[in-house]
Amino acid sequence: MTDIEKILIPKSQKYPQKCFLRTDGKDVHTKFGVIPRKDVENAKDGEQVLSNRNEKYTVLSPSFIDLYMKIKRTAQIIPLKDVGTIISFCGIGKDTTIVDAGAGSGGLSLFLAHVAKKVYTFDALEENATLVENNAKKLGLKNIEVKHKDVYNGYGKKNADVVTIDIPEPWQVVKHAYDALKIGGFMVCYSPCVPPLSDFLEEVTKNENLLIIHTMEIIERYWEFKERKIRPKSAGIGHSGFLSFVRKVA
Ligand SMILES: C[S@@+](CC[C@H](N)C(=O)[O-])C[C@H]1O[C@@H](n2cnc3c(N)ncnc32)[C@H](O)[C@@H]1O
Numbered sequence: 001m002t003d004i005e006k007i008l009i010p011k012s013q014k015y016p017q018k019c020f021l022r023t024d025g026k027d028v029h030t031k032f033g034v035i036p037r038k039d040v041e042n043a044k045d046g047e048q049v050l051s052n053r054n055e056k057y058t059v060l061s062p063s064f065i066d067l068y069m070k071i072k073r074t075a076q077i078i079p080l081k082d083v084g085t086i087i088s089f090c091g092i093g094k095d096t097t098i099v100d101a102g103a104g105s106g107g108l109s110l111f112l113a114h115v116a117k118k119v120y121t122f123d124a125l126e127e128n129a130t131l132v133e134n135n136a137k138k139l140g141l142k143n144i145e146v147k148h149k150d151v152y153n154g155y156g157k158k159n160a161d162v163v164t165i166d167i168p169e170p171w172q173v174v175k176h177a178y179d180a181l182k183i184g185g186f187m188v189c190y191s192p193c194v195p196p197l198s199d200f201l202e203e204v205t206k207n208e209n210l211l212i213i214h215t216m217e218i219i220e221r222y223w224e225f226k227e228r229k230i231r232p233k234s235a236g237i238g239h240s241g242f243l244s245f246v247r248k249v250a
Contacts, residue, residue, distance in 0.1 A: 007062050032051050089186075089243075097162075160181050162187075
């Protein structure tokens, strides 16, 4: 179960930073003073509570995204812009079964489990597999199975609708991903750098029953809105990774 009971949003801030009431029995300590825990516990969603420095906070129950953004992380997680693209381009929904590796911190697999029927996720490191299991419990997800396994030796799964690949040598699992997929299923490779992606696509090309659908990079640009200063933020556009979508046709 999650350790976050409620979220609190400061009323006077235009760009507010959330605070959390946790299951640790403590009051909420904010940068605008302390809020007694009983005030927050007794508040309904949308009600306001006061800190000892007279700052008003709106109380809300946490949604999936509030809890997801607080998961424990070790490895770099796939950002939301890329998660969303994977979900939309593969048409992932309540009937979809997914095979995923490496699990890492569960950034991708946990979000997929939130929208899909079933997710099997694999990691070669036991501590990462345990971390994802714990993160899944905190999010209340019961449709994700985490396995400690090196997928360069295969997944041991069949008939998946989607296989997602985020490991250092993705070309090594093309054959295994093909075996794990149903006909018509999608293989998605996520790679921060070009050489592993290039080797992955070269391996895909050797199998005439795999079609390369798209290779893309999703560019995300945030804007600021301050009175008449309405423009893209000065901070530059960063890079996360490239996505390659492949389909098994026979
Ligand atoms: C960049 S992380 C994955 C991040 C994950 N997709 C997320 O969104 O949180 C890469 C992971 O692949 C795992 N890994 C590397 N080689 C592997 C292999 N052969 N089999 C399974 N997992 C592997 C690593 O232990 C690491 O946790």
